[in-house]
Amino acid sequence: MRAGFHAGPAARAVAPVVVAAALAHIGPAATWLPELRRRRFPGLAGQGRPDHIALTFDDGPDPASTQHFLDVLDALGVRATFFVLGENVVRHPETALELARRGHELAVHGWSHDRPWLPSPARDARGLTRAVHAVGEVAGRVPRWYRPPYGILTSGRWAVARRAGTRPVLWTAWGKDWRQDATPASVRATVAADLRGGGTILLHDTDHVSAPGSWRAALGALPDIVRDCREAGWAVGPLGEHGVIGAEERGGGGSERGVSTSAGVGLGLGHERERERGERAGRGPGAVR
Template sequence: MTKDQLLTRRQALLAGAAAVGAAGTAGLFIAGTGGEEPVRAGAGPAAGPQARAALKPSAYRLQPLTGDAPPRTRPGRLAVRSEPIMEFPVRGRSMVLTFDDGPDPHYTPHILDTLAKYDVRAMFFVCGEMAAAHKELLARMAGAGHIVGNHTWTHPQLTQLKRAEIRDEMERTSDVIEDAYGEPPQWFRAPYGAWNRAAFQLGAEMGMEPLAWTVDSLDWTTPGTRTVVDRVESGAGPGVVVLSHDAGGDRSQSVQALRTYLPYLLDSGYHITVPRRRRV
């Protein structure tokens, strides 16, 4: 898919997307940087340390397309969720940075360099066709302790695909991740935040939890570096999951914004964390 096609598709989906409330996340753990112990309980997102105008609910938010109750879970499988995880229950000032659509050889290395400079880890939800072309970047992510998740092969809207097509998109991507990253992904994010029952079921069968986001930086619209920075900083709070992008278009603003808001968050006392890996 070309960059122009991806932007056009996102713009079309933006017009019909709706914001929803946070999903329940009981029983998940966060492994913090700097030796922070994982905890279960916690509060929802709070305002950042500096007073800023409240961020309006993003129009580019997931719209869970679920209806029927999920089937019973087979032994050994993950539970099938009916909504994606949108934030993590934590105690203290911990939050998660995520980057979608890569890896891109022009932008992902700069993001990895900035994360390395401040010795923090993040989550990368990669598209299979990008990962297959740039496996060396997945290997670098693995070496630095970042988490790599599944974002499908071609970034389609899953709600418009047949179940077999969704499975193919997810399985092919998981295979590439396992080959290049060294282990299968444990997290999945639906393109455009368009979830359906098949995506939840198939993800659970493949051992992946569905992760959405709390704060959408909307960096893919290239609103200006300062705007991206303000959205992330004003949305910062315990358990928050931030959505940004390292591919799919010109991501120079995303790169520059990270260089500004990451030290701000750290200086403000936030721990930038990733979920603890499950033993498989």
């Protein structure tokens, strides 16, 4: 019996390749760090016009909870962006259609809320393509925005999102409303701590992958959050009206530098589709170019 294991030349040669592939896959996930993306990649963070706040919701639609958010948003006179899961759109098509009917913007949160740690380009491509199709069927147009589950961007997901014509966007402020101990007061305070003009708020309109009933904390906080924004002089609306930094750019590199991993992978930001030229031309003054 040998005292230890000694890797042969072939194993030693393969090891750096495996490490490089893993870094290339997960390296862009560093943009999950709020301070990094705020400073280096404001467009990815969802930074837009300084007089506007983008209001976004993740994980729906869910007939048990989403309808309540729609009613409150109607009462507040606010439209928002809902990052929906493809599997939930297919499972609850009536609720998804109601989002679009009430004038909200539908965006893609993936097919399911899976964890991206292990490289699976084929799975990512299939799931995101299916989700884009499902959301497009409901919205009547190809969705513009993509936010990966957990806010974790991998190189594979980024590449697939760009091929699908969607722009990755995360957030600048969240409410931590998925927690069991979340309350309307805690959600409001957590959002306010990081919110500045031009920011993007992340909330959840369902407890699909959160603590049971946690959506009620976000719902209870919503009127106060909107009032806080308006008292600060900020309009509240969907990402489509937000003037996200870099969203006017077309082509490979966008207006921000690529996210470079230690494996040498460059990922451009800011690619937008030609078909949206008419929408861009119709935006009001003050949009960040």
